[in-house]
Amino acid sequence: MAMPETAAVRGPAKAPQPEVAMSKPDEKTGFRQFELGQFQLKRDEYFVHVSWPSRRGRLTHRISADAFLRALMRDVAWGFFYGLVNFDAMFGSRNLYGRVEFFAARYNEGYHKAGLSYVEEFDSSFAMATCKAILRDWCSAGFDPFAAPGETSATWVGPKKGDSVAAIERVRVATKRMPGLVGDSPLRDDLPVNRAFADVPQDEPAIEVEPGFEGKLHAFNLFKYLSRSDVTWNPSVTSVCRESLFCPTTEEYILPIIHGNDRVEWFVQLTDEIDWEVQDKETGKPRARVLMKAGDVAAMPADIRHQGYSTKRSMLLVWENARMGLPELYESGQLKPYPVEF
Ligand code: PHB
Ligand code: FE
Secondary structure: OOOOOEEEEEOOOOOOOOOOEEOOOOOOOOOOOEEEOOEEEEEOOOEEEEEEEEEOEEEEEEEEHHHHHHHHHHHHHOOOOOOEEEOOOOEEEEEOOOEEEEEEOOOOHHHHHOOOOEEEEEEHHHHHHHHHHHHHHHOOOOOOOOOOHHHOOOOOOOOOOOOOHHHHOEEEOOOOOOOOOOOOOOOOOOOOOOHHHOOOOOOOOOOOOOOOOOOOOOOOOHHHHHHOOOOOOOOOOOEEEOOEEEEEEEEEEEOOOEEEOOOOEEEEEOOOEEEEEEEEOOOOOEEEEEEEEOOOEEEEOOOEEEEEEEEEEEEEEEEEEOOOOHHHHHHOOOOOOOOOOO
């Protein structure tokens, strides 16, 4: 699965798919209710309420609507990502690559041990259609779930007021090798430099090619490229070497999901700082706090979940291995969850 790329290019608005199970707009709030299998999802002025069946009847869980929409935006844009996308300690998705599980309380030790968790598996394209319809209906005009909170409006609060289709339908740019190569994704020359990166030099490297190697040697200013990112917490493929993907991203505020890895991920902190909370993937028990400063490198193991906090917008390089079958190698113990032994 390739990771996503967001560009400033906006795609055409798409109507919700017919098979999505949804209600008429609520008379008071204007928001629709949705069903995803046995899950029911509704939102009010502040909260999203998720409910699922259990042996004690239906259980409900509440998530602040902005947090829910930021998490859902990542799940949609990343095609359910690698491994677990925990919206919070209770609700989320697990990518089975072609199929996807949605879960409630499954990775919350207390609820799960009490037999109150619930998991349902879907065809990815059906679940994706439902997720997209929810995003479309629940984001009011002006709210951009990819933006840092200080760079978008607070219109996520309150009843439905218009929609935010342009923000949620950003077209993915699939980089084949590197941005700026002939026939590959563009550099971000048409986007403004973000306020947090006003000091980043904008000059491009000089490329001098030996005769016969024209079009084969390439370089670009990655710091300039990242300084012009208009989204946060959105690793985008920026170099592809077989299954090795460099996915740099710019980070401000809180990673909107708690990511449960299904493979090792390497982090290279390119600028500023991110504070990572690392927990056991299965139970959520604390495992580590990692404060990464510019220049620091960390390998995040395959058996953890993690969430990052960045006060000043920072640049992070996420290095992913997109090889098929990796999750099975870790789950069966054929690979250790960490890449190095000291
Ligand atoms: C991660 O889970 O590794 C991750 C996800 C999104 C980011 C950074 C890291 O922006
Ligand atoms: Fe991760």
